[in-house]
Amino acid sequence: MTPPLNEPPPPVVEMRGISLAFPGVKALQDVDFRLFPGEVHALMGENGAGKSTLIKTLTGVHRPDGGQVVLGGDEVAFSSPGEAQHAGISTVYQEVNLCANLTVAENILLGREPRRFGGIDFPAMRKRAGEVLARIGVHIDPGSSLGEHPIAVQQLVAIARAIAVDCRVLVLDEPTSSLDAGEVAELFRIMRVLRDEGVAILFVSHFLDQVYEISDRMTVLRNGSLVGEHLTADVDRRTLIAQMIGRDLGALEAIEDAAEKRHPDGPVLLHASELGRRGAIDPFDLEIRAGEVVGLAGLLGSGRTELARLLFGADRADSGRLVVDGKPLRLRGPRSAIAAGIAFSSEDRKGEGLVADLSIRDNLVLAMQAARGWTRPLPRRTKDQLVEKYLKALDIRPANPDALVRTLSGGNQQKVLLARWLVTEPRLLILDEPTRGIDIGAKAQIQQLVTTLAAEGTAVLFISAELEEVVRISDRIVVLRDRRKIAELDGSVTGVDEVVELIAGGAAPEKVVS
Amino acid sequence: MKNRLLWPLLALAALLLLNLIVTPSFFSLRMQDGALYGGLVDVLKNGAPTLLIALGMTLVIATRGIDLSVGAVAAIAGAVTCVHIGTSGSAGTAIAGMAIALVLCAVLGLWNGFLVAGLGIQPIIATLVLMTAGRGVAMLVTEGQIVTVNNTAYKQVGAGFLVLPISILISLLVLGLVAFVTRKTALGMLIEAVGVNPEASRLAGVRSRTIIWTVYVFAAVCAGIAGLMISSNVSAADANNAGLWIEMDAILAVVIGGTSLAGGRYSLTGTLLGALIIQTLTTTVYTIGVAPEVTLVFKAVVVIAVCLVQAPKARAALSFRKVAVPS
Ligand SMILES: Nc1ncnc2c1ncn2[C@@H]1O[C@H](COP(=O)(O)OP(=O)(O)OP(=O)(O)O)[C@@H](O)[C@H]1O
Ligand SMILES: [Mg+2]
Numbered sequence: 064m065t066p067p068l069n070e071p072p073p074p075v076v077e078m079r080g081i082s083l084a085f086p087g088v089k090a091l092q093d094v095d096f097r098l099f100p101g102e103v104h105a106l107m108g109e110n111g112a113g114k115s116t117l118i119k120t121l122t123g124v125h126r127p128d129g130g131q132v133v134l135g136g137d138e139v140a141f142s143s144p145g146e147a148q149h150a151g152i153s154t155v156y157q158e159v160n161l162c163a164n165l166t167v168a169e170n171i172l173l174g175r176e177p178r179r180f181g182g183i184d185f186p187a188m189r190k191r192a193g194e195v196l197a198r199i200g201v202h203i204d205p206g207s208s209l210g211e212h213p214i215a216v217q218q219l220v221a222i223a224r225a226i227a228v229d230c231r232v233l234v235l236d237e238p239t240s241s242l243d244a245g246e247v248a249e250l251f252r253i254m255r256v257l258r259d260e261g262v263a264i265l266f267v268s269h270f271l272d273q274v275y276e277i278s279d280r281m282t283v284l285r286n287g288s289l290v291g292e293h294l295t296a297d298v299d300r301r302t303l304i305a306q307m308i309g310r311d312l313g314a315l316e317a318i319e320d321a322a323e324k325r326h327p328d329g330p331v332l333l334h335a336s337e338l339g340r341r342g343a344i345d346p347f348d349l350e351i352r353a354g355e356v357v358g359l360a361g362l363l364g365s366g367r368t369e370l371a372r373l374l375f376g377a378d379r380a381d382s383g384r385l386v387v388d389g390k391p392l393r394l395r396g397p398r399s400a401i402a403a404g405i406a407f408s409s410e411d412r413k414g415e416g417l418v419a420d421l422s423i424r425d426n427l428v429l430a431m432q433a434a435r436g437w438t439r440p441l442p443r444r445t446k447d448q449l450v451e452k453y454l455k456a457l458d459i460r461p462a463n464p465d466a467l468v469r470t471l472s473g474g475n476q477q478k479v480l481l482a483r484w485l486v487t488e489p490r491l492l493i494l495d496e497p498t499r500g501i502d503i504g505a506k507a508q509i510q511q512l513v514t515t516l517a518a519e520g521t522a523v524l525f526i527s528a529e530l531e532e533v534v535r536i537s538d539r540i541v542v543l544r545d546r547r548k549i550a551e552l553d554g555s556v557t558g559v560d561e562v563v564e565l566i567a568g569g570a571a572p573e574k575v576v577s
Numbered sequence: 578m579k580n581r582l583l584w585p586l587l588a589l590a591a592l593l594l595l596n597l598i599v600t601p602s603f604f605s606l607r608m609q610d611g612a613l614y615g616g617l618v619d620v621l622k623n624g625a626p627t628l629l630i631a632l633g634m635t636l637v638i639a640t641r642g643i644d645l646s647v648g649a650v651a652a653i654a655g656a657v658t659c660v661h662i663g664t665s666g667s668a669g670t671a672i673a674g675m676a677i678a679l680v681l682c683a684v685l686g687l688w689n690g691f692l693v694a695g696l697g698i699q700p701i702i703a704t705l706v707l708m709t710a711g712r713g714v715a716m717l718v719t720e721g722q723i724v725t726v727n728n729t730a731y732k733q734v735g736a737g738f739l740v741l742p743i744s745i746l747i748s749l750l751v752l753g754l755v756a757f758v759t760r761k762t763a764l765g766m767l768i769e770a771v772g773v774n775p776e777a778s779r780l781a782g783v784r785s786r787t788i789i790w791t792v793y794v795f796a797a798v799c800a801g802i803a804g805l806m807i808s809s810n811v812s813a814a815d816a817n818n819a820g821l822w823i824e825m826d827a828i829l830a831v832v833i834g835g836t837s838l839a840g841g842r843y844s845l846t847g848t849l850l851g852a853l854i855i856q857t858l859t860t861t862v863y864t865i866g867v868a869p870e871v872t873l874v875f876k877a878v879v880v881i882a883v884c885l886v887q888a889p890k891a892r893a894a895l896s897f898r899k900v901a902v903p904s
Contacts (some may be wrong), residue, residue, distance in 0.1 A: 375780075377780055396779070397779060397780050397781070397782050398782045398784070401782040407780065409777075409780060414774075414776065414777070415776050415777050415780055416777055416780075417774070417777060418769075418770045418773045418774045418777055418778065419773060419774065420769070420773045420841045420842055421766070421769060421770060421773060425766050425769075425770070429766075429770060429778070429781045429783070430781040430782055432763045432766065432767070433767065433778075433781050433782040433783040433784070434782055435763075436763075436784075437762050437763045437764040437767050437788070438762055438763075439762075439763075440761070440762050440763040441763070483781065
């Protein structure tokens with residue numbers, strides 16, 4: 064469906080010379096962007112390149128300082144996202160912005176509820192929402208409240224909301240960042256259907272495989288400026304990456320190869336026996352040694368996050384025992400886990416991770432400060448040293464400790480969350496989707512970091528929907544299915560295919576999530 | 578931050594100017610028996626209890642809470658002290674009475690904190706309990722009478738002067754103390770963290786409950802001291818009317834000062850300005866002779882105006898700048 068090059072149809076969206084500056088940051092500089100009907104257009108760039116900001120200037124969240132936005136031939140200047148929605152632009156923003164306390168159905172149809180006798184027709188609403196969800200292959204109760212569901216399901220609900228109305232432009236800002244291969248395939252199927260119906264789709268993702276699979280055309284941004292626009296078929300990965308990061312990628316490849324397999328034989332740090340919580344995860348046994356990287360693999364809803372939360376005391380176990388350093392540990396909450404040297408970086412950085420209205424500095428030291436208690440503030444100098452060290456180590460941009468976390472790009476926020484826990488120098492680091500929304504360069508860097516930490520004796524429990532990543536860096540892989548631990552594999556000899564087979568359980572499982 | 582205080586500051590200046598125009602003597606000060614008198618001093622003196630309560634309210638609101646019971650707690654403090662003093666004129670009795678009252682207020686704060694942090698009841702409901710029941714308690718203490726006292730030591734708290742009114746000195750002292758403690762320790766940052774994102778704070782290991790408990794106790798003690806000022810100023814305890822609606826004035830002061838009711842970032846300086854605006858407004862109503870029946874409307878209009886100019890959208894419209902609506 065790619066428009067033929069010789070005589071393309073007029074673009075449905077055309078942005079010309081868009082510039083936008085925030086205090087201290089030139090987020091966009093003179094960017095041109097075209098989006099044609101019936102194409103999937105990938106917007107590419109590193110963390111902080113300006114992708115989300117460009118989208119937000121299109122949908123009326125930000126008003127550009129300069130430049131024009133033309134929609135279907137007419138110049139437009141939306142003053143709110145609602146207006147853009149009304150004009151036929153459906154958007155899924157990077158940070159899920161739905162109402163956790165409303166039901167799934169209400170979230171999907173908010174503002175366009177089916178009505179009856181002047182009131183909202185709730186049965187019709189649930190039915191309609193159920194249909195939309197079924198379209199993208201999600202089977203959850205539309206009457207359940209959204210907050211009960213994991214972040215990946217919330218992301219799917221946001222997508223369902225976007226496609227519940229007829230639109231001519233569909234914008235998806237990192238919709239796949241926490242989805243499994245199955246959900247991604249389902250999403251791509253529906254994207255192809257919409258594209259063939261003539262909808263113009265704008266897609267952002269840091270997964271190159273996905274970009275090459277689904278997109279017809281791409282626009283590359285770097286540091287807020289346009290680098291180029293290409294047909295996907297015309298650029299190979301190497302060129303694309305070089306364009307995004309502005310240098311060659313030799314360094315990246317070196318890291319990938321360096322991740323050789325080890326057999327850590329440190330002392331057992333944590334031992335869980337028959338630990339479980341009804342409705343969340345069946346009782347499981349687990350041993351983690353110092354210096355070991357244990358990966359958790361499983362589908363969405365298999366209990367990965369639930370298992371991690373029990374080890375951290377975020378939820379209370381209702382059965383089983385936990386032994387740390389040979390001594391039994393009763394977790395009464397995160398505080399007791401932190402005191403025992405356990406850290407947990409949540410997959411939901413917006414809801415459970417960062418304190419958006421506080422500065423990078425405050426967010427970085429929050430866990431350490433909380434452990435010290437409010438009466439013993441970290442000395443200013445120590446704080447500055449820590450902050451400087453981690454801004455540099457993780458290449459967080461902008462490197463301004465006073466910038467509010469809310470104003471950072473998604474990937475940079477993720478780095479801040481990670482840094483918060485690195486600051487506490489934990490002995491067991493639980494990482495739930497630590498590379499969510501992180502660009503390829505930084506991803507390799509974080510994987511490298513995990514390996515280095517492990518070599519220094521830190522135990523790591525690594526969770527990711529991206530199986531390749533789990534398999535690559537884990538010394539041991541624990542496989543979960545239907546909230547049960549079903550296998551434990553030696554990471555050095557296991558391949559992705561083997562894990563996939565175990566996860567799927569041979570027979571293709573009915574995908575019921577929640 | 579500075580920017581956020583600009584509008585409250587302008588509002589205050591405008592109100593003062595209005596007073597100056599209507600009553601040219603408004604700004605004149607005179608020294609008499611080592612005490613300063615004048616219109617401005619009156620504003621400070623009468624505004625002291627509101628400021629004090631608003632300080633406690635600021636921290637409560639920063640944790641996403643609200644305390645509606647402060648007026649009732651103020652009434653209880655006055656009632657307990659006056660009943661304890663009775664006919665005694667001794668300073669010792671007065672001090673003992675005030676100490677008992679403040680300890681009791683701290684206990685009432687613990688109760689609020691228990692409902693909010695311990696049981697997880699919505700702050701507005703939790704403190705509504707004490708807001709209504711508290712007046713009843715004060716009535717019980719005073720046996721339904723207005724209890725008058727004649728105790729010079731007690732009189733000092735609300736009506737005494739050390740050049741400036743002692744009441745405002747107390748309030749400013751508390752302001753300084755809070756500012757010092759929240760800035761020099763990590764309390765301020767942790768309060769804001771809990772207010773912005775309670776769940777993230779819990780997972781980062783913040784003792785959110787202890788912090789919430791602390792701010793409610795602090796708010797109740799502030800309310801207690803304010804109650805002492807109010808009752809001391811008139812040497813009487815009126816269970817029904819002491820501190821009536823003062824919670825509303827305090828909440829307004831906090832909001833005008835730029836602290837969001839949604840919790841999170843707070844500004845003590847903003848609250849100081851807010852309290853001064855509220856009090857100047859009340860004074861203005863009298864000085865420019867607004868008819869009593871439209872007093873409340875007049876107040877409401879000014880408050881709305883101040884809140885409006887602070888709203889991001891309105892501000893953008895005023896200055897024709899781009900507005901970044903958080904998504
Ligand atoms: N509201 C804001 N205030 C100040 N700066 C902002 C704001 N929003 C974005 N920025 C800055 O603009 C730049 C571009 O951010 P943007 O979110 O568009 O990046 P992105 O390409 O979407 O990155 P990511 O892949 O990490 O999501 C960043 O430097 C960011 O810090
Ligand atoms: Mg983004």
